[in-house]
Amino acid sequence: MLRIDIISVQPQMFRGFLEESIVARAVKKGACEVNIVDLREFGEGRWRKVDDKPYGGGPGMLMKCGPWFAAVESRLAGDAPDARPARVIMTTPAGRRFDQRVAEELAGEKHIVIMCGHYEGFDARIETLATDRLSVGDFVMTGGELAAAAMADATVRLLPGVLGGGPSATASESFGRNGTLEAPQYTHPPEFRGMRVPEVLLSGDHAKIEAWRNSESARLTRERRPDLVGGRDE
Ligand SMILES: C[S@@+](CC[C@H](N)C(=O)[O-])C[C@H]1O[C@@H](n2cnc3c(N)ncnc32)[C@H](O)[C@@H]1O
Secondary structure (H helix, E strand, O other), rough: OHHHEEOOOOOHHHHHHHHHHHHHHHHHHHOEEEEEHHHHHEEOOOOOOOOOOOOOOOOOOOOHHHHHHHHHHHOOOOOOOOOOEEEEEEEEEEEEEEHHHHHHHHHHOOOOEEEOOOOEEOHHHHHHHHOOEEEEOOOOOOOOOOHHHHHHHHHHOOOOOOOOOOOOHHHOOOOOOOOOOOOOOOOOOOOEOOEOOOOHOOOOOOHHEEEEEEEEHHHHHHHHOHHHHHOOOO
């Protein structure tokens, strides 16, 4: 079973995520365990301080080493010495881009720790705790919570038994087996405001439908994401 520990100064941000999302369903089904850890429990002094002014000046506050080392080490402490080492992910706009491949990689792990930064980010020495630095895109958010939620959601839905439809449910999606975008999909009614569902989808001919989906998937990928053309090199 996959265990995900998310460390944050805003643990309350995960309330809806843990109660309502696909992650809640996965936890209920026993496919994973998700723990939200309040960094302030590892804060320093009477005020449980987790941040301080940057050396050399500059705006804002930085997250301190002490609380982060204590928090991450506490999460790793229970892992068996012969177990595969946990993936410790630092959320940062300066990281490798999180994508479906990374989600697939993470879905194969046993233990993931996700570090949510805040304020102006982390003291650079905290990076030594991380096995991965991951970004969700070239923009700056206020904290790592939404990034952690996105990573956990994309990972957990790949775990066996979480989605109905088995492995094919995710293989045919965008960035799935072929690394291309998903073909357009339609549901009832067959015509809406003059827009008709392509005849082939109503034909009941599964081979033709499959061929149409493959060609539409290739066309959409060429049009919208030419950088993905060529598919996955596996
Ligand atoms: C205000 S940001 C710090 C940005 C940092 N000063 C910089 O310029 O790279 C605070 C925290 O939000 C999270 N964060 C912000 N944008 C992110 C992104 N695109 N991907 C992942 N995490 C992000 C990180 O945990 C980061 O430490």
